Amino acid sequence: MSTKYETVIGLEVHVQLNTESKIFCGCSTEFGKEPNENTCPVCLGLPGTLPVLNKKVVDYAIMAGLALNCEIAEYSKFDRKNYFYPDLPKAYQISQFDLPVAENGRIEIETDEGIFNIGVTRVHLEEDAGKLIHEGSIDKSKGSLVDYNRTGVPLIEIVSEPDMRTPAQAKAYLTELKMIMEYLDISDCNMEEGSLRCDANVSLRPVGQEEFGTKAELKNMNSFSAVEKGLEYEVKRQRQLLEEGGEVVQETRTWDESLNKTISMRGKEEAHDYRYFPEPDLVPLEINEAWKEEMRKEIPELPREKYKRFVSELGLPEYDAGVLTGDKDMAVFFEEVLKDYDDPKNLSNWMMGEFLRLLNENNHSPFDSGVTPLNLARMLKLIDEDVISGKIAKEVFEKMYNSGSDPETIVEEEGLKQISDEDELENIVDGIIAENSDAVEDVQNGKDRAIGFLVGQVMKETRGKANPGLVNQMLRDKLMD
Amino acid sequence: MNIYDLTIHELKDKIAAGELTPAEIKNAYSDRINEVEDSVKSYITVTDQLADQGLAAYEKKKDGLLAGIPIAVKDNMSTDGIKTSCASKMLENYKPPYDATAVEKLSEAGAVIMGKTNMDEFAMGSSTENSAFFNTHNPWNLNHAPGGSSGGSAAAVAAGECAAALGSDTGGSIRQPAAYCGVVGLKPTYGMVSRYGLVAFASSLDQIGPITKDVEDSAIMMNVIAGHDPKDSTSIEGKKEDYTEYLKEDVSGMKIGIPEEYFNLDFDKEVKESVMAAVEKLKEAGAEVETVHMTDASYALAAYYVIAPAEASSNLARYDGVRYGLRSEHASDVSEMFTNTRHEGFGDEVKRRIMIGTYALSSGYYDAYYLKAQKVRTLIKDDFDRIFNDFDLIVTPTAPTTAIELGSKSDPLEMYYTDIFTVPINIAGVPAMSVPCGFDSNQMPIGLQLIGPHFGEGKIIQAAYTLEKLLNIKDKRAEL
Numbered sequence: 038m039s040t041k042y043e044t045v046i047g048l049e050v051h052v053q054l055n056t057e058s059k060i061f062c063g064c065s066t067e068f069g070k071e072p073n074e075n076t077c078p079v080c081l082g083l084p085g086t087l088p089v090l091n092k093k094v095v096d097y098a099i100m101a102g103l104a105l106n107c108e109i110a111e112y113s114k115f116d117r118k119n120y121f122y123p124d125l126p127k128a129y130q131i132s133q134f135d136l137p138v139a140e141n142g143r144i145e146i147e148t149d150e151g152i153f154n155i156g157v158t159r160v161h162l163e164e165d166a167g168k169l170i171h172e173g174s175i176d177k178s179k180g181s182l183v184d185y186n187r188t189g190v191p192l193i194e195i196v197s198e199p200d201m202r203t204p205a206q207a208k209a210y211l212t213e214l215k216m217i218m219e220y221l222d223i224s225d226c227n228m229e230e231g232s233l234r235c236d237a238n239v240s241l242r243p244v245g246q247e248e249f250g251t252k253a254e255l256k257n258m259n260s261f262s263a264v265e266k267g268l269e270y271e272v273k274r275q276r277q278l279l280e281e282g283g284e285v286v287q288e289t290r291t292w293d294e295s296l297n298k299t300i301s302m303r304g305k306e307e308a309h310d311y312r313y314f315p316e317p318d319l320v321p322l323e324i325n326e327a328w329k330e331e332m333r334k335e336i337p338e339l340p341r342e343k344y345k346r347f348v349s350e351l352g353l354p355e356y357d358a359g360v361l362t363g364d365k366d367m368a369v370f371f372e373e374v375l376k377d378y379d380d381p382k383n384l385s386n387w388m389m390g391e392f393l394r395l396l397n398e399n400n401h402s403p404f405d406s407g408v409t410p411l412n413l414a415r416m417l418k419l420i421d422e423d424v425i426s427g428k429i430a431k432e433v434f435e436k437m438y439n440s441g442s443d444p445e446t447i448v449e450e451e452g453l454k455q456i457s458d459e460d461e462l463e464n465i466v467d468g469i470i471a472e473n474s475d476a477v478e479d480v481q482n483g484k485d486r487a488i489g490f491l492v493g494q495v496m497k498e499t500r501g502k503a504n505p506g507l508v509n510q511m512l513r514d515k516l517m518d
Numbered sequence: 519m520n521i522y523d524l525t526i527h528e529l530k531d532k533i534a535a536g537e538l539t540p541a542e543i544k545n546a547y548s549d550r551i552n553e554v555e556d557s558v559k560s561y562i563t564v565t566d567q568l569a570d571q572g573l574a575a576y577e578k579k580k581d582g583l584l585a586g587i588p589i590a591v592k593d594n595m596s597t598d599g600i601k602t603s604c605a606s607k608m609l610e611n612y613k614p615p616y617d618a619t620a621v622e623k624l625s626e627a628g629a630v631i632m633g634k635t636n637m638d639e640f641a642m643g644s645s646t647e648n649s650a651f652f653n654t655h656n657p658w659n660l661n662h663a664p665g666g667s668s669g670g671s672a673a674a675v676a677a678g679e680c681a682a683a684l685g686s687d688t689g690g691s692i693r694q695p696a697a698y699c700g701v702v703g704l705k706p707t708y709g710m711v712s713r714y715g716l717v718a719f720a721s722s723l724d725q726i727g728p729i730t731k732d733v734e735d736s737a738i739m740m741n742v743i744a745g746h747d748p749k750d751s752t753s754i755e756g757k758k759e760d761y762t763e764y765l766k767e768d769v770s771g772m773k774i775g776i777p778e779e780y781f782n783l784d785f786d787k788e789v790k791e792s793v794m795a796a797v798e799k800l801k802e803a804g805a806e807v808e809t810v811h812m813t814d815a816s817y818a819l820a821a822y823y824v825i826a827p828a829e830a831s832s833n834l835a836r837y838d839g840v841r842y843g844l845r846s847e848h849a850s851d852v853s854e855m856f857t858n859t860r861h862e863g864f865g866d867e868v869k870r871r872i873m874i875g876t877y878a879l880s881s882g883y884y885d886a887y888y889l890k891a892q893k894v895r896t897l898i899k900d901d902f903d904r905i906f907n908d909f910d911l912i913v914t915p916t917a918p919t920t921a922i923e924l925g926s927k928s929d930p931l932e933m934y935y936t937d938i939f940t941v942p943i944n945i946a947g948v949p950a951m952s953v954p955c956g957f958d959s960n961q962m963p964i965g966l967q968l969i970g971p972h973f974g975e976g977k978i979i980q981a982a983y984t985l986e987k988l989l990n991i992k993d994k995r996a997e998l
Binding site: 083318319 | 594595596602604609612614615616618713714715716717718720721722748749750751752828829831832835836838840841842852856876879880881884888
């Protein structure tokens, strides 16, 4: 019988913090500026310049540490990580080696297979490097250009324990991290823009064996799906190797999206010796209780707690709670509406249906549209009070979305009020009966479905305004006596 | 006396009395540079334009402490738009886009900046012979070295090519050349003067300080350059002192320690005698002098030659040919560009220290070298603190000998040993001053080192000022 293997995955996630200025100088961190516009002597590492720590960056790192249930260091320091690369102007990166800001945390994730606790080894601060730019492809370009705008943009690196056993768990962990960062509002977490980056350590071991197998480090997975696909490929590759009696070599591999496979970048022998040592240009960081407490107060309800509360207190299905809390703005919007409206499930249907459809179509986030939480609450009340039909409501909603008007005004101006007056409907219903003798006959012969057709005709005639329940009742009264 | 022989305070007095104008002073110093620079070679760049700018700004800055005073700056301090080469081929054509904080403070105080002085490449050396460009000559004897690494600054002051200069001191680079050139050199407490704009050699040890013709000038210069700088996280926050308040001839009751372990080292007899004679004078003036016991200075030297190269290996890694400075023409890919640029751009001593430092930080060696050296550093600091619990100052020679002859020392270890008295002070982070105390039989100056506790610059100035009066040699100038 062949050996069964267990996958072991750990992730190293880099999160760009969305502070206004860089970690060690006053330059802007704004994305998309002209190359080298956001630079100064300090972030260009000109001879004689010195770093000065941006306090906000430490604030954010403490918040991240707390949100990931870490212990916050009372005493932390910066170290230099030395290596040569053209995008690294000092030829060392200021990072943290043995005394990171936060350690020993964990987060809860959920996949189809259940709920898992994933350990967070550490959260440390560091500065980002610049970017090499090539004309055309790298091998055909006449030279390399360097854009140092990103140099010195603050990063936190979040290192997980090797606690994940499937690529799906890794994806769920990364998703949970992203949501937490978004809830904290400390990062844009945009994988395409590089404000969220993920490397993975992957190894396999025979089930039951405690010792880890030889790992490969996987880089260049630039989207959530790439993380999952890259890991799946790598697990398959390693399993195949082991099953064929081969050995996994310790190496760094890169995920090639176009080839759909991982490719070896460098082996163990070529691994860097970073020669870490304490950064003499910065003083150690002391984080006292008061600072920690101040940051704790800044932390909002986090996605997992919110999810659980939506299920237990609001009675939402898990699926709804998941979609709504999956995006911070969506959840905030949802709760705003609930201040003026008390049917969470009905609201959830609207948010996940019409609202999400329009947001996706327009590439908007919830607060970008013309719909305010209060107006959505008022519209839902109009439906509940039979002022408008559910169908008309969709029309009203789209108008609210585009114009920003309130639902009452739209209903009034467009004459969309539901007709619930029997007298008003009487003629129309009679007319439809007269025009559709076949359907009338069917109804009278007991074909109940035909009544729906007749209701539809009345709705059409009234351009959706007739109260469908009332029309149904009137038709039954007239045809079934 | 010639104008170029005058001290800062004398020049200030003459300007105040209307006897001299800043323009006359500037011209006198410019003439002096033209007269002696060919034989002394203190300057890498004579900054006529900068001096003229300083002069032009005189009216606006005439209340400044250095209004109209000609000052030289070591070529490892950034000067906006003016070559800052660190005496290295690597930065031969590098013009920084900003001023170092210390340079900015000089300008704000009205100084007339005469030029950028020669030095050992990236401040690594003890004779200025490691300059990639040329040797500087000791004004007292042109066949001798001015010391280093701030040899150009010390020689310029001694030769009257400026009224005072800024140097930088990582292991003695202000004090040792000051001793060799018969001038006053002060290394302040670590963090007292901003390092912003000082091209880093060993960040945890580097400190800018003044080289002056007398102690009073040193106090004036400190009043200008000391103080917290938000651009340097390691600069000390605290109340600014007026160092001229310490210019008192009074050492009565001052407790001075003489560390036996330092005086037992193998060094020049004439230096020892001269220093002891000066100590005797202080005693006669009322100082309480006692022998003390301290950790052998050789441990400090060993720790220094691990820590300083380790930091240097990282600090100098940025010279890779990508952004500024030299870029090798002989490279077909990035890795070759890095290697060849550094091969062509750095001199032997710089390469030696980068290699030592890289080795000391490498995995597998870190604990045995870097970490061990840091532990030694802590012990040395504690050792100084212990002495300063009971003593105001410690006195040692500044250097084991007077100025060496140019080209006389080719063994790097022998050269490193010349720092034996000065290095422990940087390791401990405390302030120390070299003040002239006499001459050897070849008429070469001898320096005495006064070491104080953290923030003890005031006490040092007071004792040095007293000594200067007692010895009455400060007006003696090198004859050129």
